[in-house]
Amino acid sequence: MxxxxxxxxxxxxxxxxxxxxxxxxxxxxxxxxxxxxxxxxxxxxxxxxxxxxxxxxxxxxxxxxDQRVQNAARQAAATVGTGAGASRLVTGDTLAHRDLERLLAETKGTERALTFSSGYAANVGTIAALEPDVVFSDELNHASIVDGCRLSGAEIVVYDHCDAASLRSKLETRAARSDSTDEDESWLLVTDSVFSMDGTVAPLGAICDAAEEFGAWVMVDEAHATGLYATGGGVVQAEGLEDRIHVQMGTLSKALASQGGYVAGSAALVECLVNDARSFVFSTGLTPPAAAAASEALHLARHSxxxxxxxxxxxxxxxxxxxxxxxxxxxxxxxxxxxxxxxxxxxxxxxxxxxxxxxxxxxxxxxxxxxxxxxxxxxxxxxxxxxxxxxxxxxxxxxxxxxx
Structure with missing residues (x-):
């Protein structure tokens, strides 16, 4: 055979x-x-x-x-349980999740936040759930962003690394195409804020300027920035851009000493992700000890x-x-x-x-x-x-x- x-x-x-x-x-x-x-x-x-x-x-x-972070995880395990036991939409939604999401939204300056089982799941699930027609992506974006773009089925336009002029040129070229006159076409611009292998920081202000000129939404991955900048937030908070960025994503597994990912944005965004992000809907919820550890770590990032x-x-x-x-x-x-x-x-x-x-x-x-x-x-x-x-x-x- x-x-x-x-x-x-x-x-x-x-x-x-x-x-x-x-x-x-x-x-x-x-x-x-x-x-x-x-x-x-x-x-x-x-x-x-x-x-x-x-x-x-x-x-x-x-x-x-840190003993305080470890104690928070122990307490959550003892009072809530070691695992969520099910999808958040079934029985896996706990007060530990809600407390963390409230603190994340407060830190990121948004209406709501939603946690995922990993940062990878947050990126893939969010981009796919938004179903953009066109995505403009930095050439050095994380693999989870790349995979999310592919899974979404969008047309993917790659611009030069941290180059707002290159981005603007790509936006202009795409806008000039005859099929881009469709008013219902959706555009999403995605970038890391801090790039993990190069240590570079995206020019978020200039990126927002370009996006607003063409009516595109902006999504920023703060995986390597969350907890490290102003008030325990990321580059978005350091530059005061909360009102200009539609989707703020990050992880709990780096500076926040835990496991998982999150998305912060409008209440409508979070409600859509709860219903349409397959990596959220079909995954067991973040473990309560992980949620509690991240909450305490975020508190320490803000106040220590x-x-x-x-x-x-x-x-x-x-x-x-x-x-x-x-x-x-x-x-x-x-x-x-x-x-x-x-x-x-x-x-x-x-x-x-x-x-x-x-x-x-x-x-x-x-x-x-x-x-x-x-x-x-x-x-x-x-x-x-x-x-x-x-x-x-x-x-x-x-x-x-x-x-x-």
Missing amino acids: EDRGFDLGARLGTLEENELKRSLSPVDRVAERGYFAAPSGGDLPVLESDEVLVFASNNYLGLTA DARERLWENVAHLRDGLESLGFEIAGESQILPVLVGDRRDALALADGLRDRGVIAPAIRPPTVPEGTSRIRVAPMATHEQDDIVACLEAFQAAGEEVGLL
């Missing part, structure tokens, strides 16, 4: 041959330091004996280990000094890396150390790990060929000695690889 299955061995072999195969490396805890295990496939992992500094986490405020400590560490680390001679891209808490060659990037990451620092090499296909880099992400809970240790590791490893 003819084999119509899949040659998985050949696929894996190709990945290994091209130095693209990735492996899982478990850690004992999510914090600014920890013990890692070597990749073990399906076997039980064995932790290494040496503790290492972690400069690769999206746990930007270091709140996963965690944000200030993060940005102090970012400034110290950026200045130090640039002083050593490394090129650092972006203007956010994400510090991509540009290397170029993928083998050099892998060697630099290995050298850092040998010196007790975890910072991954990001290489194609995640980033374009010739733009491999080390993605460095400090946390609010790193001490000054940790920042110094990271810089010393970069200097020694950079010299060893021949980059300095």
Whole structure:
């Protein structure tokens, strides 16, 4: 009989041959330091004996280990339950969800907010539910945005990264097409606010200007910004653009030290998503402990000094890396150390790990060929000695690889 299955061995072999195969490396805890295990496939992992500094986490405020956040999760598990048990539309809607959504809407300056089981589900479900006729998308948007655009069935127009002039040109070109005279045609403009691999920040004001000129809606993904900017919000709040952006999306799994995603906007938007977003309707609700942990983390992001400590560490680390001679891209808490060659990037990451620092090499296909880099992400809970240790590791490893 003819084999119509899949040659998985050949696929894996190709990945290994091209130095693209990735492996899982478990850690004992999510914090600014920890013990890692070597990749073990399906076997039980064995932790290494040496503790290492972690400069690769999206746990930007270091709140996963905060006792107040952990206590909130414990209390929710004890009083509400460990899981939602069903879709929110069945019996999985709890007071823990409503409390978090109220706080998110307040922070984001919107009428309502809605939580999803993941940020990926929030993006895919929202874009597909809106059913836009045309989507204008930044060329470096997250994969969940790309997949949401494809699933929506919209015509997808890609503009140059963080380039408002390119966006305006695409809007003008699309408007000039004869079939764009249909007044019922819907346009959605989607962008990340902070881009996770480049550390760049979208020019949201200029994007809103262009969108308003052509009557398009704007959706902003604040996954890597939520909790880090003004009043614990994102770039939208920092720039005072709440009234000009129709859909604010974000995650609970990064600075908010939990799991899940959210969308904030008008009451009508949320009601439509409750009814039409398949990733919401057909998913079990966010777990109550995750909702409670995110609520407490958001409260701390708004009312503690965690944000200030993060940005102090970012400034110290950026200045130090640039002083050593490394090129650092972006203007956010994400510090991509540009290397170029993928083998050099892998060697630099290995050298850092040998010196007790975890910072991954990001290489194609995640980033374009010739733009491999080390993605460095400090946390609010790193001490000054940790920042110094990271810089010393970069200097020694950079010299060893021949980059300095």
